Amino acid sequence: xxxxxxxxRLVPPKWNGGRRGFRDLxxxxxxxxxQRKRRTLLQFLSDHFYDVEFLREYLLRKQMQKxxxxxxxxxxxxxxxxxxxxxxxxxLRHGGAVKFRDKEWVRSDGWKRFIAEVSKFQAVPVEAIDAxxxxxxxxxxxxxxxxxxxxxxxxxxxxxxxxxxLSRLYPLGGSLQELSLAGCPRITERGLACLHHLxxxxxxxxxxxxxxxxxxxxxxxxxxMLPNCEVVGTDWAQGLRQxxxxxxxxxxxxxxxxxxxxxxxxxxxxx
Amino acid sequence: MFRRVLRTGLGQSLLIRGLGTRSGNSSLGWDGxxxxxxxxxxxxxxxxxxxxxxxxxxxPPEHSDVVIVGGGVVGLSVAYWLKKLEKRRxxxxxxxxxxxxxxxxxxxxxxxxxxxxxxxxxxxxxxxLFSIDFLRNINEHLxxxxxxxxxxxxxxxxxxxxxxxxxAAILESNVKxxxxxxxxxxxxxxxxLQKKFPWINTEGVALASYGLENEGWFDPWSLLQGLRRKVQxxxxxxxxxxxxxxxxxxxxxxxxxxxxxxxxxxxxxxxxMDNSLExxxxxxxxxxxxxGAWSGQVAELAGIGKGPPxxxxxxxxxxxPRKRYVYMWHCPQGPGLETPLVTDTNGVxxxxxxxxxxxVGGRSPTEEEEPDPADLEVDHDFFQNKVWPHLAQxxxxxxxxxxxxxxxxxxxxxxxxxxxxxxxxxxxxxxxxATGFSGHGLQHALGVGRAVAEMLLNGHFQTIDLSPFLxxxxxxEEKVLEQNII
Numbered sequence: 001x002x003x004x005x006x007x008x009r010l011v012p013p014k015w016n017g018g019r020r021g022f023r024d025l026x027x028x029x030x031x032x033x034x035q036r037k038r039r040t041l042l043q044f045l046s047d048h049f050y051d052v053e054f055l056r057e058y059l060l061r062k063q064m065q066k067x068x069x070x071x072x073x074x075x076x077x078x079x080x081x082x083x084x085x086x087x088x089x090x091x092l093r094h095g096g097a098v099k100f101r102d103k104e105w106v107r108s109d110g111w112k113r114f115i116a117e118v119s120k121f122q123a124v125p126v127e128a129i130d131a132x133x134x135x136x137x138x139x140x141x142x143x144x145x146x147x148x149x150x151x152x153x154x155x156x157x158x159x160x161x162x163x164x165x166l167s168r169l170y171p172l173g174g175s176l177q178e179l180s181l182a183g184c185p186r187i188t189e190r191g192l193a194c195l196h197h198l199x200x201x202x203x204x205x206x207x208x209x210x211x212x213x214x215x216x217x218x219x220x221x222x223x224x225m226l227p228n229c230e231v232v233g234t235d236w237a238q239g240l241r242q243x244x245x246x247x248x249x250x251x252x253x254x255x256x257x258x259x260x261x262x263x264x265x266x267x268x269x270x271x
Numbered sequence: 272m273f274r275r276v277l278r279t280g281l282g283q284s285l286l287i288r289g290l291g292t293r294s295g296n297s298s299l300g301w302d303g304x305x306x307x308x309x310x311x312x313x314x315x316x317x318x319x320x321x322x323x324x325x326x327x328x329x330x331p332p333e334h335s336d337v338v339i340v341g342g343g344v345v346g347l348s349v350a351y352w353l354k355k356l357e358k359r360r361x362x363x364x365x366x367x368x369x370x371x372x373x374x375x376x377x378x379x380x381x382x383x384x385x386x387x388x389x390x391x392x393x394x395x396x397x398x399x400l401f402s403i404d405f406l407r408n409i410n411e412h413l414x415x416x417x418x419x420x421x422x423x424x425x426x427x428x429x430x431x432x433x434x435x436x437x438x439a440a441i442l443e444s445n446v447k448x449x450x451x452x453x454x455x456x457x458x459x460x461x462x463x464l465q466k467k468f469p470w471i472n473t474e475g476v477a478l479a480s481y482g483l484e485n486e487g488w489f490d491p492w493s494l495l496q497g498l499r500r501k502v503q504x505x506x507x508x509x510x511x512x513x514x515x516x517x518x519x520x521x522x523x524x525x526x527x528x529x530x531x532x533x534x535x536x537x538x539x540x541x542x543x544m545d546n547s548l549e550x551x552x553x554x555x556x557x558x559x560x561x562x563g564a565w566s567g568q569v570a571e572l573a574g575i576g577k578g579p580p581x582x583x584x585x586x587x588x589x590x591x592p593r594k595r596y597v598y599m600w601h602c603p604q605g606p607g608l609e610t611p612l613v614t615d616t617n618g619v620x621x622x623x624x625x626x627x628x629x630x631v632g633g634r635s636p637t638e639e640e641e642p643d644p645a646d647l648e649v650d651h652d653f654f655q656n657k658v659w660p661h662l663a664q665x666x667x668x669x670x671x672x673x674x675x676x677x678x679x680x681x682x683x684x685x686x687x688x689x690x691x692x693x694x695x696x697x698x699x700x701x702x703x704x705a706t707g708f709s710g711h712g713l714q715h716a717l718g719v720g721r722a723v724a725e726m727l728l729n730g731h732f733q734t735i736d737l738s739p740f741l742x743x744x745x746x747x748e749e750k751v752l753e754q755n756i757i
Contacts, residue, residue, distance in 0.1 A: 043417060054360075056416045064411045138407060164407050167427030170483050189608070189626060190426040196609035197483065217626050221608040 067160060070094070071140030083146035084126045085118060090143040096131040100124045101149070125149035128178075132156040138164050145171045152178040156205075159184075163191030170197035180205040187211060189218040196225050206233040330551040331510040331542050335366035337727070338540050338555040340514050340569050342369025343379040344491065344713055345705050346561035347498040348720025351413075354505040356724050361506055366553060368542050370513045376647060378563050379495050379713060381680030383597055383631060385488040385612050385622070386714040387430040388454035389480060391445045391754040392690060395711070396452040397735045398718035403485045405717045406494075413501040421497040425489040428623070429482035429611040431468075432755065433665075438616065439478040441754065446480050455484040470606045470666055475616060488612060488622060491713050512542035515550060517558070517573045519699070533584070535699050537573065557727060559703045564592030564644075564681035566706035573702055583698060586746045590692065590707040592644040593684035597633045598654050602672040605630060619661040620757050629675065634658045635710075635757065647679040682710045688750040693719055694726055694741040703727065704742060710756055 039047075046053040078086035088098040092111040099105045100121055105128075106114050114121075126147045137160040144150070150172055155161050161184050169176070176198050181187055188211045195201065204226065212218050215234035223231045299307065313319055337353060339346045350365050357363050374380045386406070388399045405412055410420045434442040446456050458480055461473040503509060518539035524532050537558050543550040562569045570576065570588035578584025605628050612622040621632025634657060636642065642650060654674060663670040685692065685707035692707040705723050708715055718735055725733045732738060739751045 046416065053416070060414055060416055061411075064414065163425060163427055167484050167487075188424075190424065190428075193608045194427050194429075214626060221626060225608045 067135060067137055068139065070135060071137050073139070073142055078143075078146075081118060081122065084124070085121060087129075087144045087147050088114070088121070088126055090140065091129055091131055091134070094131070094134040094136060094140070096129060096134045098126055098130075099128040101127045105130070128152035128154075130154045131158060134158055135160055136165075137161070138168060141165050141168055145169075147172070149175050151175055154178075154180040155184060156180050157183040160186070162186035163188055163194075166191035167194045170194070173198045173200065176201060178203045181209065182207045183209070185210050189214075189221070192218065192222055193225070195222070198226075199228075201226055201229045204229050204231045204233075206231065208234070329511070329544065330549075331366050331368065331512060331553050332364070332508060333551065334364070334554045335508065336364045336555065337366065337557045337559065338514075338553055339365065339367045339559045339561055340540075341560070341562035341566075341706075342367045342499075342509060343374070343377045343561065343563050344495055344498065344716040345563070345708075345719060346559070347495065347502050348716040349559055349561060349705055349723045350502045350507045350720075351498055351505070352720040352724035353727065354502065354507060356721075356728055358728075364508070365506075366508045366510060366555075367502070368510055368512050368514055368540075370511070370545075372511050374495070376564075376681065378681050378683065379491050381597070381647075381678060382491045382713045383488065383622070383633075384491045384713065385430065385757075387482060387486045387612070388449055388452070389430055389432055389445070389456060389482060389486070389755055390449070390711075391441070392739070392751055393448060393452055394735060394737055394739060395690070395715065395753060396449050396454055398715040398737075399711075400453055400485065401718040401721070401735060402714055402716070406489065409494075409497065413497045415500055415504045418500060421493055423489040423493055423497075425487055426623075427484070427487040428609065429484075429486045431482075431611040431613045432480045433476045433614065433616050434478045434480070435475055435616040436477045442478050442480055445755070455482065457481050457483055468606065468609070470668055471613075472665055472667055474664075481611065486611075494713075510542065512544055512551070514540055514569060514572065515543045516541035518552075519574065533698065535574070536701050537699065557701050557703065559705060559723060560588075561705045563683045563706060563712065564590075566590045566683060566704070567592075570702075570704075573699055575696060575699060575702075583743075583746045586742075588692065588704070588707075588742070589687040589745060590683050590685050592681040593709075594642045594644045594647065594679050595633065595635060595682055595710070596642075596649055596653055596677060596679050597631060598658065598674055598677040599624060599629060599631045600672045600674045601627070601629050602669055603628055604668045604671065606666060606668065613665070614757050615661060615665050617661055618757070619658055619665070621662065621666075630669075630672070632658070632662070634661070644681060647681075649677040649679050651677065683707055683712060684709045687745055688752045689756050690751050690753045691715065691719060691737075691740050692742055693722055693737045696742050697746075709753070 042052065042056065046056050074086045074090055077089055084100075088100070088106070089111070091098050092106065092108045092114060095108045097105050097107045101124055103121070103124065127149065128151060129144065129147075132154055133156070136155075136158055141161075144153075145168065153172070153176060161181070163186070166181075166187065177200050179195070179198070179201060182205045187209050192206065195204065204222070206212075206219065206222065209215065219231055219233045222233075223229075339349055346367055346369070350367050353363055353365050371377065386399060386403055388396050388403075390396050390399065406423060406425065409423060413421060432442065443458065446458055449456050458478060459467065460478070461476050464471060464476065464479050465473050499509065517537045518541070519535040519537050522534045522536070524534055526532055538554060540553045540555055540558060541550045542553055558573070560566050560569050560573075567588050567590045570590075576585060576587030606623070608623070610623045612620060614620045617634075619632065619634045621630050623629070624631045636653070636657070640653075640657070642653075651674070654677070659669075659672075662672070683706050689709040690707070691709075691712070692704040694703060696702045696704065703723055703726065705719050706712075708719075719737070721734055722732050722737045725731070744751065
């Protein structure tokens with residue numbers, strides 16, 4: 001279990017509404033949490049007035065609903081023009097780029113022209129999608145799952161793409177050959193484990209994932225999981241202790257690996 | 272006037288303290304005395320807890336609309352949904368009574384944490400689908416202002432259920448039903464299985480079902496903490512104590528056929544404090560039994576099952592604690608990152624834990640091998656003799672494993688049909704059950720919480736129809752057997 005078995009201090013709440021103290025439960029994310037270090041005026045007010053507390057909760061809910069509203073499914077477009085057009089339109093509206101087979105990339109600023117010329121793209125499958133930086137979440141990804149000929153998908157730096165989204169990608173397993181997840185702040189090694197549903201994957205980019213605790217080890221495990229795929233990520237030697245001269249008491253075992261790591265930055269088994 | 276109030280307040284408190292601690296009174300010193308006096312003055316101000324005679328901060332309130340016995344994931348889920356679905360803010364006062372605030376023996380914290388849709392009863396599949404939807408959006412549901420977001424550490428790796436020749440037909444029909452309910456399960460032949468997971472030995476496997484999405488495992492402790500935090504922010508009272516008595520009132524009524532029936536209502540719950548004889552009688556309207564492995568005892572306390580056997584009065588709640596062992600081992604050549612939670616034909620299961628080639632698993636013992644649930648001591652011979660041989664046979668790499676640690680936990684085992692009991696008791700009209708899940712309480716807790724809240728507030732189930740799980744089936748002998756118990 002990731003959470004330690006030592007139990008946190010659980011203080012029964014006071015009966016004045018029970019609001020004070022519940023935020024101090026050490027929980028599972030950070031033990032320090034939001035202590036009383038810097039309480040803003042709004043936080044102070046919401047501790048003492050129900051109205052302010054309700055308002056803050058309402059604003060928090062509204063903030064979360066915003067992302068949801070933008071990620072609906074485009075059912076009407078799908079029914080009229082087919083799933084490829086619907087998926088392409090969804091990506092274009094969110095700021096990404098789409099490439100249809102044998103055509104050039106359609107960027108998001110050209111979405112009006114795309115609508116006007118939609119007849120040109122009928123029955124042409126979508127080949128590649130570049131959704132870098134788009135605010136797509138789990139629901140929005142549903143628009144992309146019926147693209148049966150998608151070969152390349154780039155989800156670089158998408159702030160809402162997390163492990164749940166990766167677990168949803170398996171219908172693309174028949175055609176997807178290239179996937180890029182670089183820079184996504186919410187993806188962890190647990191989501192990477194469901195990439196084995198994509199047997200045709202030939203190139204996977206998992207560099208710069210801040211939520212992955214051990215990038216080197218994760219890369220090794222992903223490479224073992226996907227033997228036919230080139231995994232581009234962090235250097236696997238990252239996390240190994242640097243330099244035999246700083247630790248002379250090391251045995252001969254780990255020492256040979258370190259000079260190699262320092263000489264060449266390429267992973268040993270890239271083809 | 273102020274001086275008089277001061278004198279009265281101080282006088283009473285000094286009198287009480289003087290009686291008990293006449294000799295130790297001077298040990299506080301000047302600063303201690305001043306802070307004590309300040310505390311007494313503050314307690315006289317409006318808005319502060321008003322307790323001249325003795326401190327009652329640790330006691331539950333004297334009146335509460337709903338008392339939930341048991342503060343595990345099921346109890347907190349019921350509290351959450353009651354507060355979420357109430358018609359007006361603060362309409363219902365909910366009190367959750369939990370005996371052990373460290374949750375040292377609670378099934379929630381000791382659980383392996385899996386969630387799957389591969390059940391044989393459609394309601395269980397629906398409950399799991401509801402729960403996974405909730406867990407996916409947990410940071411919206413359980414968001415608390417100024418608190419950090421929850422990290423459930425969900426591994427979406429799926430469940431792999433293996434079936435032998437005899438079980439293959441049942442597995443196939445189950446998968447058909449699960450697919451109809453909306454779960455994404457695929458069936459695999461032994462050849463496909465071997466290709467996908469080369470580390471498996473497919474001898475004896477006729478069919479396998481694999482969850483493609485919405486199945487996996489997560490950290491139950493973080494869910495529990497998240498629920499506690501949210502539920503406190505919604506105004507639920509959480510109190511430490513043990514329910515020792517239910518005071519009921521009787522009502523003799525006649526059915527339409529002229530039979531006399533004794534309907535009882537609980538109107539008071541006695542909550543006893545830890546290590547003390549002190550108890551608080553809590554006047555209540557509804558009691559919810561979410562005590563997990565000890566639900567049977569709580570039901571007996573309420574007088575359920577006190578009657579001639581074979582009648583409705585004499586039908587006990589057939590939930591008892593069953594001890595289950597979980598072992599964690601290390602195997603350097605073991606299955607890789609893609610390993611699902613594998614369940615073998617004979618009940619042995621295992622899953623990965625973390626990145627370091629550690630695995631967690633166990634097996635449900637047969638009826639004859641059931642261990643004594645008096646304590647949570649682990650039997651390591653059980654692993655040697657009953658679990659390891661099957662593990663090594665199914666995954667040859669596990670021949671070279673080394674057990675790192677082990678723990679034991681309770682299933683709230685329903686001896687009747689291994690499925691949950693949800694809903695009110697027919698004779699004790701204001702006791703609702705949410706227990707008896709026999710090992711899948713964690714994954715159904717959120718759906719069950721909503722169902723109980725709907726039953727309480729609306730009088731019928733709305734989102735998921737759990738009427739096959741009512742208490743009356745024990746009397747009517749209608750079994751709703753769950754076959755996929757791990």
